Amino acid sequence: MKRNGFCIWLTGLSGAGKTTISKKLIERFKEERFIEAMDGDEIRKGLSRDLGFSKKDRNEHNRRVIFCTKLLVRNGVIVNVALISPYRETRAFAKTEIPNMMEVFVKAPLDVCIERDPKGLYEKALAGEIKQFTGIDDPYEEPLEPDLIVETHKETVDESVDKIIAKAKELGYL
Amino acid sequence: MKRNGFCIWLTGLSGAGKTTISKKLIERFKEERFIEAMDGDEIRKGLSRDLGFSKKDRNEHNRRVIFCTKLLVRNGVIVNVALISPYRETRAFAKTEIPNMMEVFVKAPLDVCIERDPKGLYEKALAGEIKQFTGIDDPYEEPLEPDLIVETHKETVDESVDKIIAKAKELGYL
Numbered sequence: 001m002k003r004n005g006f007c008i009w010l011t012g013l014s015g016a017g018k019t020t021i022s023k024k025l026i027e028r029f030k031e032e033r034f035i036e037a038m039d040g041d042e043i044r045k046g047l048s049r050d051l052g053f054s055k056k057d058r059n060e061h062n063r064r065v066i067f068c069t070k071l072l073v074r075n076g077v078i079v080n081v082a083l084i085s086p087y088r089e090t091r092a093f094a095k096t097e098i099p100n101m102m103e104v105f106v107k108a109p110l111d112v113c114i115e116r117d118p119k120g121l122y123e124k125a126l127a128g129e130i131k132q133f134t135g136i137d138d139p140y141e142e143p144l145e146p147d148l149i150v151e152t153h154k155e156t157v158d159e160s161v162d163k164i165i166a167k168a169k170e171l172g173y174l
Numbered sequence: 175m176k177r178n179g180f181c182i183w184l185t186g187l188s189g190a191g192k193t194t195i196s197k198k199l200i201e202r203f204k205e206e207r208f209i210e211a212m213d214g215d216e217i218r219k220g221l222s223r224d225l226g227f228s229k230k231d232r233n234e235h236n237r238r239v240i241f242c243t244k245l246l247v248r249n250g251v252i253v254n255v256a257l258i259s260p261y262r263e264t265r266a267f268a269k270t271e272i273p274n275m276m277e278v279f280v281k282a283p284l285d286v287c288i289e290r291d292p293k294g295l296y297e298k299a300l301a302g303e304i305k306q307f308t309g310i311d312d313p314y315e316e317p318l319e320p321d322l323i324v325e326t327h328k329e330t331v332d333e334s335v336d337k338i339i340a341k342a343k344e345l346g347y348l
Contacts, residue, residue: 003208034177034249046241047221050234060224067220068242075208075251 005073006173007098008164011085011143012106013135014121015113017152017160018082021106024161025080036072038065039082053132055087062090070098086140100173104164105146108153110135147171179247180347181272182338185259185317186280187309188295189287191326191334192256195280198335199254210246212239213256227306229261236264244272260314274347278338279320282327284309321345 008025010018022037029035044051047064051057062085069079085091095101113135114122125133132138143149148167150160168174182199184192196211203209218225221238225231236259243253259265269275287309288296299307306312317323322341324334342348 036245036249046244047238049237050224063223064221064238068245070220071210071242071246072249072251075210075246075249077246077249077251 003076004100004173005076005078006100006102006168006171007069007073007079007081007094008168009081009083009085009091009094009098009101009103010106011083011091011103011146013108013110013113013140014084014133015116015118016106016108017150017157018084018106019118020157021150021152021160021164022080022082024157025164028161028165029078033078034076035078035080037080037082038069039080043068055132055138059087059090063093066090066094066097069094073099073101084134084140086134086138088141088144091143100171102147102164102167102171102173103143104167105143105149106160107142107149107151112153177250178274178347179250179252180274180342180345181243181247181253181255181268181276182342183255183257183259183265183268183272183275183277184280185257185265185277185320187282187284187287187314188258188307189290189292190280190282191324191331192258192280193292194331195324195326195334195338196254196256198331199338202335202339203252207252208250209252209254211254211256212243213254217242229306229312233261233264237267240264240268240271243268247273247275258308258314260308260312262315262318265317274345276321276338276341276345276347277317278341279317279323280334281316281323281325286327 012018019039022039026035048061051061072079124130125136134140150163186192193213196213200209222235225235246253291297298304299310308314324337
């Protein structure tokens with residue numbers, strides 16, 4: 001059985017727009033392809049109830065997401081991973097594990113993300129109620145050679161999604 | 175996108191024949207369908223490096239396998255789970271989580287399994303080198319109402335596989 005699965009790995013700060021882009025990608029593909037979003041609470045609950053947000057725990061959570069993603073992709077599924085995934089090492093590991101993975105840097109300046117604050121998390125982090133929050137008191141290591149950069153403070157969601165689809169075609173995944 | 179995924183959940187003692195049946199199922203389906211085996215070391219390494227074989231750890235490992243299986247099945251994949259999965263509670267939870275799951279009890283008497291001992295694990299368990307080994311010093315809770323029983327000491331692998339495929343058709347999964 002052959003059909004190309006591939007992975008769109010969205011990395012970027014909280015509030016950069018990963019989930020918004022992921023939802024739109026699903027809308028675009030869901031009629032014709034199997035597509036799965038690796039995003040948010042369902043994944044945490046299903047795979048990593050035991051883990052918190054320390055560097056060690058994030059890395060382990062990301063490893064488990066990578067494993068699930070690998071299984072889905074090799075079975076013909078399109079997987080949108082929407083994870084802050086702040087560490088270069090984790091994303092490099094993902095690239096070695098997941099077939100057909102494109103790394104998309106969802107980029108927006110920190111002050112824009114703080115202004116958006118869709119989940120109210122920056123407010124809590126800035127008040128010290130959440131520790132080790134990426135961009136505040138934990139680093140975000142920007143991708144050095146992503147397959148694509150989308151700048152969500154300069155382009156619409158549809159523009160970002162169009163760029164991602166064009167890149168997937170260019171890479172031979174679609 | 176529509177295509178029935180489903181899950182063939184093989185439960186039974188170590189040495190009962192789960193992996194053998196799973197391999198044969200993959201041979202039968204691989205040309206026409208995406209099919210994935212949830213079996214053995216790759217799964218442990220990918221999802222549960224942190225876990226051992228206590229009841230608590232097994233349950234957590236099985237929960238993670240259930241989550242991955244759910245994602246695969248809802249994306250049209252056939253998943254063979256080959257796990258001792260000794261506890262009724264875990265298998266009942268799997269049934270609530272995984273769409274189109276059939277529970278297959280891979281049955282063979284304990285003395286036959288000990289005789290086969292494909293991984294040499296019974297020898298170690300009987301010598302006390304492995305603790306909490308299912309069937310020796312940890313219980314195996316037989317399914318009360320499995321969808322199917324295959325008795326590997328009375329039938330060939332192909333007979334078991336034919337029965338599984340017939341049951342999948344009867345349940346409307348194929």
